[in-house]
Amino acid sequence: MGIGGIILLLTGIFIEGIPYISTKSGIILIILALFCTAFAFTIWNNVMRILNAIEPSMLMTTMLVQIALLVVIFLGETISLVEIIGMILVGVGVLMVQFGRYFNAADFVHLARNSIMR
Numbered sequence: 402m403g404i405g406g407i408i409l410l411l412t413g414i415f416i417e418g419i420p421y422i423s424t425k426s427g428i429i430l431i432i433l434a435l436f437c438t439a440f441a442f443t444i445w446n447n448v449m450r451i452l453n454a455i456e457p458s459m460l461m462t463t464m465l466v467q468i469a470l471l472v473v474i475f476l477g478e479t480i481s482l483v484e485i486i487g488m489i490l491v492g493v494g495v496l497m498v499q500f501g502r503y504f505n506a507a508d509f510v511h512l513a514r515n516s517i518m519r
Contacts, residue, residue, distance in 0.1 A: 459495050466491050 422430070448457055466488045472478050480488075 455498065459498055462491060462495055 445457070469480060469484065469488065473480055
């Protein structure tokens with residue numbers, strides 16, 4: 402991630418030039434970097450020590466759905482039918498993974514075949 406950030410920074414400077422950053426903007430950037438990024442990654446690493454890998458990955462899978470819902474709520478954008486179907490499929494996939502330990506894979510195949518046949 403650090404290498405990618407450096408590449409993006411150098412590309413941005415090459416294309417846009419060096420931007421002027423006021424003192425207030427610099428302080429805001431530092432606060433955002435420390436608290437929003439470093440703090441979040443610290444929490445994430447601590448969670449990874451406690452949980453097994455599949456549980457936090459399910460949370461990460463739903464992140465795009467959460468962002469889309471927040472965009473609708475706070476920015477007033479609309480979501481198309483295809484996007485709604487995609488969010489539903491993500492939700493179903495997460496539920497299948499979370500509750501899959503209680504079911505056999507053959508149960509899901511049987512359920513899918515019965516719903517398609519109707």
